[in-house]
Amino acid sequence: MRNEGDAPEKSAGQGAGQGSDQLPGRVLVVGASASGLSTVEALRRKGFAGGITVLGDEPHVPYDRPPLSKQVLSGAWEPERAALRAQEQLTSLDAEFLYGETAVALDVKARSVRTASGREAAADAVVIATGVRARRLAGQDDLAGVHVLRSLDDALALRGDLVAGRRLVVVGEGVLGSEIAATARMLGLEVTLAGPLAGPMALQVGPVVSGVLAGLHAERGVSLRLGEGVVGLAGAGGRVSGVRLASGEVLPADVVVVAIGGIPATEWLADSGLTLDNGVVCDAYCRAAEGVYAVGDVARWHHEGLGRLLRLENRTNATEQGMAVAGGILGEDRPYAPVPYFWTDQFDAKLQVHGFLPADAEVDVIEGELAARRFVARYRVGGRVTGVLGWNMPKQTRLARQEVVDGLEAAPAPSH
Structure with a gap:
């Protein structure tokens, strides 16, 4: 078991990107989720022309989760409206989407996945996007x-x-x-x-x-x-x-x-040899092993700005991490170190959060008023801004985000 903050070591000769100058011919994405779809779309946008297979354990096309507890649950939306893309958009990706296929095992060395139906799928790069299951x-x-x-x-x-x-x-x-x-x-x-x-x-x-x-x-x-x-x-x-x-x-x-809460869906990886500890443990490039990546709710990766492992369960991270992993597969040398963002809608309130809001943070209101339920609150730890929260003030909250970026850049360098 590695210590908190440690990440998988690079294999001999493995660089920050794919690990060699040779780009993959085929990519396998396990999980027809928002993060999985984001990975596929980013691969195509970046010019990847190889084969792509997506395994989804549900019978549905990729759909958005935030509306489930609001628009779908209330009946304001028909279920089909939660789909992330129309069928013609999915078809244009020239990817093989296999629904109702639950992954049960991963052979890391062969980069192959076996499903409950007995199907075997192999690729040069595997992306784990299996999310979490409800407690x-x-x-x-x-x-x-x-x-x-x-x-x-x-x-x-x-x-x-x-x-x-x-x-x-x-x-x-x-x-x-x-x-x-x-x-x-x-x-x-x-x-x-x-x-x-x-x-x-x-x-x-x-x-x-x-x-x-x-x-x-x-x-x-x-x-x-x-x-x-x-x-x-x-x-x-x-x-x-x-x-x-x-x-x-x-x-x-x-x-x-x-x-x-949710439990990372990693049971199927128990015999894979990957490091599993509150998710699939990855390096700063979201890589769990050579040619194997994790994205979205299931990924616990090394955030270089924080100097520790981080796992996020939110819609924005699913999209951004998918794009980052696509870049890594194609050899881009960029660690994934985002400023987290999430939102929630409850009654007539829209809360938007950038960064981190520690329980022991000093909180002060920099715009609006708490009593009016229209404000921007700033969170500081040790004098450094770690996060901002906006309540029905979207424009002002976006502007305040820069303080979080500055605070993250001013964070103490991680100790090794």
Whole structure:
């Protein structure tokens, strides 16, 4: 096991890009995800004319995940609208998309992947884009009415229960749980948001903004049962009837959503020889081994600006990392060291975050006012700006991003 911050060592003679002057003739992407599609599109934009195969474990064309907890769940969008590209656009990529093919093993030396159906696919470069799977509570699969929300099918199943239900309990006060609570409340359900932290998205935005978000949810009728852990589910006749708190109290529910984070989908790589530790561990070029790369939610790579390993679960990173990996496959010598960015929409609030928002950061408002729910907040650690958060102030937030860039460039050089 390597220490935190370490990354895979380069093989003898391996450069920063593909590892030799010879470019690959074929690329295999495992995961028909946003990051996988971004990799394919970037390869074609950069002039790669070789063969490309994409394995997807779902029956759907690549689709966008952020709308699942909002537009798709609310019914504002038909499911097809979540598709990332029209079929003719996918066809124009001249790539082989194989759907319903779940990867079960990777031979790193041969750069070949075996699927559950017995199919074998090999290439000169392999890109792992298998994302994460939703964490679950013990016993939830034995009760009807308990959902996770990761896939398009998950969103449609949950919507079916919300339309028929009256009382929803969301377990998990993070970004996804908070979004689901807001969407369900706008559909007219009685909604309770439960979790161990003090406020919605407290881990992602810190106590100051979390407090403002809590006020918004409470004002819109969400019951906040936060600061206490969930220990299990209650059921009757094979269907969920409530959520059990650590105190023993049971929150009544017709429908429950478990939104307690994701686990990198790396089980299929257990015998591959790759370093697996909260994701596929990669170097600064998102390379896990010679000719093998990882992108998106499953990738844990060495961020040179921070001097440590980093794994991000957001839509922007999926796109940008896919583009970076395409460049690496084609021999570009550029470490991937982005300023992270994510956003969330809840009720009439749009929050946009650039950089990192540590829980111990000093927070000050540089534009607008917290009480007006229209502001830009700056996060500093040791006098250095690590992140900015905008609430319904997109233009001002983009301008403030430069302070994060400057702060990252001024970060202490990583120790070796």
